Amino acid sequence: MDEDRTPDERLKRQRDDLQLLNQVMRHDIRNDLQLVGAYAELLDDHVDEEGERYLEIIKENTESAVTLTTTVRDLAQVMLREDAEPKQVSLDHVLSQQVEEVRSAYPEAVFTVEGSFPDEAVVADEMLSSVFRNLLQNAVQHNDETPPSIEVSAAVVEDTVEVRIADNGPGVPEHLREEVFGKGEKGLDSPGAGIGLYLVRSLVELYGGEVWIEDNDPKGAVFVVELDIAQ
Template sequence: MEWSIDGDDDRLGGKVYRQAFRSTGAPALIADPNFVIRDVNDSGLEFLGYRPGELVGRSAAEISGEDDIYADIVDHLSRGETWSGRFVARTSEGDKVYGRGSAAPILVDGDVEGVVAIFVDTTKQQQYENASEVLNRLLRHDLRNELNVMYGHIQRAQSAASKEEATESLQKAQKLVLEIVRKSERARDLRDLLERSYAATNRPVRLDIVLNNAMVEVMREFSDATFRFEVFPEVVVSADDLLSTAVEAVLENAVTHNDADDPVVTVDVDVREDEVVLSVSDNGPGVPEPQRDLIFGREEYDQLHHGTGISLFFADSVFDSYGGDIWVEDNDPRGATFKIRLERV
């Protein structure tokens, strides 16, 4: 049987069927009985990050993000049954995307001659749920600890034998109050990011202008720290209004978690063909290898390891929404270097 969407058979081919398949807004694909992909519509190509024709002739298993779900889909379709539910796919870059959908066998005279699958992209919803869960965990952990420490300083101030001791404890409590306020502002920014994530679209943003404004803010706030940077190159990246806040969060982290007597933060920009890598280096204690995912909230805490709070989690979420990334490396001779990759427009 000729079942290809580009064939002339009225059951599956023809201009009407072909146009209906192409114009469908939801990602869709057609495969043969052996689950070899025969066609993917434009939405499906965009969803998975492939160019036209790249997936044709390849097994549908290659785009599956979870073996158990794929096996369940194959099992249903092989028996001539329709499958529906949650699925995980893998893009051309190897990233996981999430969705819900339905896959149905194409039956001709009782025989399975192919399969058609249509999906709804729920990646943003999955990111929202993941971010909400981590945000709640971070807030519970950070606020509880800092409020307990602040309460201890206030108690010590009340029972201090001298005015100097009381003043020192109250100053520490004051710093903790300011830190809690900063984290609450980050939580608000992250809430705004999550709430608008469904309809958010990135746009061209001048990175050098964002960096100049961010440097002014952090130098005003952390006047005791030294910031080293040269004239930033004029370059445009894919981002939105939250880029400045996310960059400030990384710069603030380089100072607030710096144990050096004279904190120094160095900022560099490496412009490449398709991307820009922003480096923020400090002379602090550095980040041990086992904790490099913990500090971004990507893994659960335990009793011995704790992240640095909501700021880095917020920054990680923002850069991820731009199709970028953030990671940490060792700085030479001491400290950490945070690398931020952004896509050039």
């Protein structure tokens, strides 16, 4: 029984179980969801007008679930790491790549890059891409405007780089801004993007940085990520 194991043995068992869950999430569940999405696309020419509404709901929720499997995979990877140390990462390369990838995944949204991104290296690691991917996807998925509009900018502020991802959605009321990162009373059941934003804050804090939310003008929210410049 588990009670008979030493603390180290129980920890190893938990890590093994988490690794197995990560593999199942990454492979079996994700593959099944992608198959559902592919067959939904094939039904486009075989449903009537009313059926199109329902088919679109299937497509949207399947896409959302595939995105969730990626987030859970990334969160498990963070939890499974042992003594990982942040290193120097090119902010320009990672942020530019994620803007292009999310832009391709959401052609209905309008992405604007303000100016150029700083060429400084920041303190982070290979998971920094997950930070920006989740914030960019969140700006589209929780947007009630047509089209969703997202503006991305970054600038050096003293010895840090601030990345700002602004949207024209409904915004986040000030009293909920801690909860959407999974740190509030409701934890991962908090309103908003839930586990995706929990992963964002977990990673940014691991790098010694900060993430917060501001109001956008005239409407929407601005997610700000502050990362130290690598010395």
